[in-house]
Amino acid sequence: MLSFFRRFSALVMAAVLGGCAMIPPEPIVTGPLTAEPPSPYSMPAAEPNGSIFQPTAYGSFPLFEDRRPRNVGDIVTVVIQERTNAQKSVGTSTERTSAGGLGWGAVPTILPGNVSPDQEFNISGSNTMDGTGSTRANNLFTGTLTTTVVGVLPNGNLQIAGDKQIAINRGSEYLRFSGVVDPRSISGNNTVASTQVADAKIEFRSKGVMDEVQTMGWLQRFFLNVSPF
Numbered sequence: 001m002l003s004f005f006r007r008f009s010a011l012v013m014a015a016v017l018g019g020c021a022m023i024p025p026e027p028i029v030t031g032p033l034t035a036e037p038p039s040p041y042s043m044p045a046a047e048p049n050g051s052i053f054q055p056t057a058y059g060s061f062p063l064f065e066d067r068r069p070r071n072v073g074d075i076v077t078v079v080i081q082e083r084t085n086a087q088k089s090v091g092t093s094t095e096r097t098s099a100g101g102l103g104w105g106a107v108p109t110i111l112p113g114n115v116s117p118d119q120e121f122n123i124s125g126s127n128t129m130d131g132t133g134s135t136r137a138n139n140l141f142t143g144t145l146t147t148t149v150v151g152v153l154p155n156g157n158l159q160i161a162g163d164k165q166i167a168i169n170r171g172s173e174y175l176r177f178s179g180v181v182d183p184r185s186i187s188g189n190n191t192v193a194s195t196q197v198a199d200a201k202i203e204f205r206s207k208g209v210m211d212e213v214q215t216m217g218w219l220q221r222f223f224l225n226v227s228p229f
Contacts, residue, residue: 029176029203033163035073035148068186069158074149076160077191078177080202082141089134099124141202145177157182160197171208177201 069076101122147162161178177196186192194200 007025025205027176027203027205029161029163029178029201030159032150033148033161033176035150035176037073067190068183068188068216069149069190070150070156070183072152074158075145075146075190076149076158076181076186077146077189078160078162078194078197079191080141080143080145080177080194082139082194082202083105084137084139086138087134087136090132092129093128094129097124097126141204143175145175145179153180157198167207171206173206176203207218 034194098187099122102194145162145164147160149158150161151159153159157180159178159180161172161176165172165174167173177194177200179194181192181197185196
């Protein structure tokens with residue numbers, strides 16, 4: 001009996017802890033959010049040839065080459081212009097009718113006398129179903145975020161990532177972005193639209209009082225965990 005109460009107490013405690021636990025949302029932007037500075041030992045030394053332009057030096061560009069980002073650590077400004085609009089409507093209608101009957105034209109003599117041709121059996125049935133449904137979603141997300149090139153793929157595409165954090169009073173908000181961009185899609189002022197970024201991941205979260213008021217209370221979460229419905 002004592003072991004039963006111990007198991008029951010452990011089960012209740014686990015349910016209480018599960019109800020009290022607040023599971024944070026799983027982040028969708030993973031990995032580094034900025035480029036690590038290069039080591040001074042990995043940077044090539046300038047050749048003592050008296051030339052101002054050193055082609056092997058980091059950050060040196062040819063005279064007639066633009067300053068678009070192409071190396072790790074360069075800056076790319078992403079103009080977020082995400083708009084989604086989806087609508088779906090379905091309708092189904094079915095109808096089915098059936099009937100059957102059994103009657104006597106002539107009664108054999110071997111049957112009881114109370115069986116006559118007036119006795120007959122009829123059955124009928126029908127089934128009708130009508131169903132409709134519709135759904136609609138409309139989202140709009142705009143903003144600007146400056147990211148950093150965190151990697152360069154073998155084909156020249158750039159892996160970019162970055163975040164922006166804003167803290168006001170007792171609350172904070174952060175915006176994170178990551179994706180892969182073609183350098184040819186970057187404009188002259190180092191900006192690119194989010195619609196031209198492949199594998200784009202945008203995350204906008206908040207922490208603080210405004211986030212807590214949108215969270216279910218611990219007692220309500222506890223009853224949801226133990227409720228079988």
